[in-house]
Amino acid sequence: MEILKKYPKLFQWLFLLVVFFALCFAIDVPETYKFIRGQAEFIKDPNQSAFVFLGKEVRYYAFDVFWRLPPLLGWLPIWINDSLFFLMNDWMPMEFWNEDTQEYKTRPLVLQITRNLTAFMTFLIELIREILLGGLETIVAFTSWDWIDANPWAELPGLPWTIVAAGSAILAYKLGGKGLAIYALLSMTYISIFGQWKPSMQTLSFILVAAPLSFIFGLGLGVAAFKSKRVEKALYPILLVMQTMPQYAVLVPALVLFGVGDHAAVIITMIVAVPPMILLTLLGLRAVPPEVIEAGRMSGCNNWQLMSKVLIPTARRDILIGVNQVIMVCFSMAVISAFIGAKGLGFNLLLALNQLNIGLALEAGLCISLIAILLDKMSLAWANKQVDYFGNLNFFQRNKNSLFFGVVVIAGILLAYFGSIYFKDGYNYLFEVPHNKGISTAGFWNKGVDWIFDTFFVYIKAFNTWLIVDVLQPMRALYLRMPAIATLVLVVGAGYLIGGIRSALVVCGLTLFIALSPWWDRALVTTYMATFGVLVSCAIGFTVGTLCFQNKHSRNFMLNVCDIFQTFPSFVYLIPVMMLFGITDTSVLIAVIVYATIPATRYTIEGLRSVPAGLHDAATMSGVTKFQRLFKIEFPLAFPHMMLGLNQTIVFALFMVIIGAFIGTEDLGQYILKALSDKNGAGIGLTLGICVAFIGLIFDNLIRTWVDKRKKHLGID
Amino acid sequence: MSEPVIKCQSVYKIFGANAERMLKEANGNVDAKTFQENGCIVGVNNASFEVSKGEMLVVMGLSGSGKSTLLRCISRLTDATGGKIFIEGQDLLNLNNKELIDLRRNKMGMVFQSFALLPHKTVLENIAFPLQIKGIKTEDSINKAMDMVKLVGLDGRENYFPRELSGGQQQRVGIARSLAVEPDIWFLDEPFSALDPLIRKEMQDEFLRLQEKLQKTIMFITHDFDEALKLADRIAIMKDGIIEQLDTPANIVLKPATEYVRKFTEEVPREKVLLIQDVMDEKTSSDIGDLKVSKDEIIENVAEKILTQEKTVAVTDSNNNVVGSINPAKIINTVFGGRKNNN
């Protein structure tokens, strides 16, 4: 009894667990229940029950409501689908002038808007693409096909790769100095020599449109939200859901609205990349000390100057993290949007993965990562650039980079010209190395994979079998064995214990949505995979983070490693694991673990670093050993920060699990992937996406509430 | 006397959701306690005063007494909840945005308690910032800023970032920045608190020298009575948002208006505040020695001279006419004794 009084919270938690397990044992698995695989839900089965809501028929296998709730939200995907269809085809028809046929035509408003957006995006992408690769669409857009036929010289020839490579090196030098320039030159040359030039430039043109647009929109909306409470309130829920929504899921509705192609990919990328940018902008602006704003005011700033010269630069740190996120998301999407027909490296990567040509996939993945890191570093360097007022430079010094670039352009053109004379066999290697003529290491890698498989097959297989049979399957069975009511009680109870009635209600709502959707079983599978991934990632991340924190060099090294790994598009992680483990759940889980370990490590280090140095010194002075200091002072203080890392770890893990559907897992992701090729998939895709987002939000809500309380308790904040 | 540069008429600043309604209902009788119970914090309570051209008004008071808030009202960084403020006859609260910006660009300068430097700009850029905002050419503003850097003795560090400077150095940047536009009205919120004693004295002297030359109208917040005495033409003492007394240093010490002011000034060394004329005898006694002191001298500066005399010392006015006398014993009495029973 003493113990109960001393730790009332502990007792409450124990009580919750007891109730949970009691429910689990009390409610039996219904005899008819089986985990439904594949398309079974769509097959009409006389055993199914059905109900009609809003004119939509929903069919489902009815169980005891304590075991599985009926899918009362089953009409939602169909309804979303129909609404989208209605919007696109029948809502508010208006007269629009058609350039091609020179007459007014009746079109639904939304269709017209999306078509115009599409045209605009296509134009931007094509423009950059044609500068880099050559073509004539842009010219045609301003003139006509007839004009081009009459003036064939007007076709853009595209820049030789030498110019692009040297140009990016010069830009990198101007922004970030020698190291960055060398990196730029090497990676561009690599891309060219290995025959990845064309897809790389296609991807680059996509990024160069998507990233700046996302940045501008994100910054603009962030500023708007900062200035007006109302905008913020309207944006906030959307932002929250978007943060945890897997990028996959947005693809499907966008497919309906914008069709297939690069333009749709850009728009989706913006939808995914803008929310974190908004959040970080808002966060940064909020953190600007009021006195700095007042100083700006007293210097006579008007509102615009205050925003552009005082607030935004002062909030630069957070905004830069936003930029970093935007670039990350853009590259991630560059791969994912290959599903809806975006061209470039992502398409090659997916194709190679599909054909199980690991070597090719590796090459494409490497190129994407190289470009991603380059752009990330360049944008960082650009933002940190300083002006030198006392340089007292002459004309040559001031413009040496531009002049040098001019020289490079001329030299590149000359080289390309001589190349066309020298290489008579039709391939001008100084202009562009064609896709199949570059050096390819694919064969080498594939042999390597084969060798690994041949040599280690037994061990890998044994490991695989052990993991699947002894760990994963039991775990999965346990998750599926939970009655819906028991899960609900557990989650809501946790919400109540952590954050009181408010938290409990929020969590209850989120869980109910999933439970009432037709995909509760799948959601459980997703959760089980994510849980497994998160547990292992956290164990690794917290250990590695703590160890690396002990030494300044290893700490910085690790943070840099995290930075670089974070820039890799998520799909890239699938390549090496497929190399080693083939197409199994193990592959997905290992990819999940690797991917999710990044935030876990990073936040551990940053959490430990955020412990005030004064405390550190004070502790050392009072004669505490290193271990005592770590456990008594640093961990407790860094814990809130580390928990935010856990939050990120969960989101990362969820994303990867969903992407893992590509190698064939039986969770929500599988259905999202399926929805992609389904004509009526938009509603299903979106609902599934919301389900995944809600899984993330449940944990997000619990962790955040707990962290806030903890922070108050510790007096940090 | 010409028009006052700053003129406040019962200015109130009350923080809280329904501050305005509460103020109206209070009908001029604002009581901090009752307001606090209703969720409002009284920052400034019925402040009325004038500052004339070239005058330096020092504001003192305990932490949280509303000094910074008063300054913010007068620079309209926050809108006062009630009352009227005139800057050179213009009604400050009626200015539109553009007029306000003009006023700030050309007339006002402010040094902030917590420096408030722009973290992404170097020392030089920080100082040049108000000039650039005004639209002055980069080259000119950089040159001007460089002069300011020299003035506050930071040359050699103009390309440092604020985070690379000590607190005192940062504050000097803040001072230089506020001076860059050559404002007529200068607000300083504890500008010298972060400086070490040596630099502080130097800066105070420099400040006085500048003031002699530029004759700006200044409102200056400090916690340091010595500093106040050295600089002030008049001192305002605040408590809980109320200006308890606003007077010359001597009057504040000699004739405290309230018990609070008396307590506040208790520890102040009198000899630093009082002039000879404050303690001299009006009548000239016969027993006068050869030494003559001016009636406008601060006691501290002539005390030693007087105390070495045995006889009473003659006091003269600016025309060297004898207007009174002072006895060494009186000096001893002022400096060391009778603080409590001083009229």
Ligand SMILES: Nc1ncnc2c1ncn2[C@@H]1O[C@H](COP(=O)(O)OP(=O)(O)OP(=O)(O)O)[C@@H](O)[C@H]1O
């Ligand atoms: N933005 C604000 N919102 C609510 N209350 C405020 C705000 N700014 C100041 N106050 C309150 O107004 C009172 C006066 O604050 P002010 O900053 O003017 O004090 P101060 O005299 O400058 O103190 P210090 O010497 O510590 O600088 C304080 O009680 C403070 O809590």
Ligand SMILES: [Mg+2]
């Ligand atoms: Mg203050």
